[in-house]
Amino acid sequence: MLRQFDVIVVNDKFSSEDSIEPPFTDPSLAWFFVADINEGLARSEAEWILITRDSLNVDRNFLNNLAECNGAFPMADALAPRIKTLSGEFKGGWLLAQKGGFREIPENEKMRYVAAPNPAVAAFSRRIIQRTGKVDTSLPPDFQLADYTLRMLHAGGRLFSIPYLVIEETSPAKFDTGKKEFNDGCIQVLYKSLGLAESLKFAFRHPGALKALFKNRKK
DSSP states (O other): OSSEEEEEEEEEEEEOHHHOOOOOOOEEEEEEESSSSSHHHHHOOSSEEEEEEEEEEEOOHHHHHHHHHHHTTTTTTTEEEEETTTTTTOOOOOOOOOOOEEEOOTTOOOOOEEEEOOTTTEEEEEEHHHHHOOTTTSOHHHHHHHHHHHHHHHTTTOOEEEEEEEEESSOOOOOOOHHHHHHHHHHHHHHHHOHHHHHHHHHHOOGGGGHHHHHSSSS
């Protein structure tokens, strides 16, 4: 029988030699503390896989809420939780911006499908992970899950945002990505899954990213 959840906790400084104690244990879930998301995916066997940065609080209440959402929305292959920051703000998933690139959903947005989750957290069904494959970890961490969920669309999966599925910060979920690296990663993700027209819309506002696009287009 499959476990209900596998929790992949990501920190670039984790080592496979580290012995990290999970916050709690349960027969229905397993924990993987990794620097590379794909290491966790290779070991995962659960029906649902939660990918989260270590700056977020995965507790029993959140997982119970996630389980209820899984049952209530069977048409969703992946879920994009909202993050309640330390300052009390809410950060949610990403939509495709009309002028190119991504924009975060409004704080009071209703249930809806989104293009990408917040870069720090997402939950995927095992069936869609089997269709989509590995995460492209050559991209900046800000865009690894965005790239994955756009690729997931081609595998027939959809990402759903539910306002009351909320996970809390324990420390600021910041990525050490400079502006140039951020723009370069964004345009590569857009080109890979949505084609040249969508990436050129972004390049019109960020022309410096064109170099990264043409340098990496064959790969």
